[in-house]
Amino acid sequence: MPLSPLDIHNKEFTRAFRGYAEDEVNEFLDQIIKDYELIIREKKELEEKVKQMTAQMEHYNTMEDTLQKSIVVAQEAAEEVRRNAQQEAKLIIKEAEKNADRIVNEALAKARKITIEIDALKKQSKVFRNRFKMLVEAQLDLLNADDWDHLMEYDIGLTEIQEQFKLEDEEEFLKNSTSEQEKL
Numbered sequence: 001m002p003l004s005p006l007d008i009h010n011k012e013f014t015r016a017f018r019g020y021a022e023d024e025v026n027e028f029l030d031q032i033i034k035d036y037e038l039i040i041r042e043k044k045e046l047e048e049k050v051k052q053m054t055a056q057m058e059h060y061n062t063m064e065d066t067l068q069k070s071i072v073v074a075q076e077a078a079e080e081v082r083r084n085a086q087q088e089a090k091l092i093i094k095e096a097e098k099n100a101d102r103i104v105n106e107a108l109a110k111a112r113k114i115t116i117e118i119d120a121l122k123k124q125s126k127v128f129r130n131r132f133k134m135l136v137e138a139q140l141d142l143l144n145a146d147d148w149d150h151l152m153e154y155d156i157g158l159t160e161i162q163e164q165f166k167l168e169d170e171e172e173f174l175k176n177s178t179s180e181q182e183k184l
Helices: 005-010 022-144 147-153 158-183
Strands: none
Touching: 005 022
């Protein structure tokens, strides 16, 4: 068991004839007591500091373990997010490819339909052109016929035409009245 400052203070030495000077020894012992008390106090303070630092170190070790676990969890979560993002990207690409194929197929179908319609319109325009050409040629044949020249030779006056219409009207009136009488 270590000595305490009180043990040093209370220590009594036996006296010898030619011993040390008592005042010097007492003075030196007092100095030793002060130094020893100071060392004990410093030791207690250091022990307290060691306890605090040990507690702090345990706290930091716990934090370090928690941080390492958190980092591992974060890495796993990041990896999971990356895998999910890749899967989602693949799904989006597949969907986009399907949509692109559908759009291309629809466009091809529309193009085929338009091509068929264009061919039909070309045929119709050829038929129309041929018919119109035949009509125009027929009209030109009529214009070039001698009948026009023959018509120009007629010289009928207005009074003759009016008399002709009157005669025709009277004949028709007579026919109508005769047929009505016969019905009766």
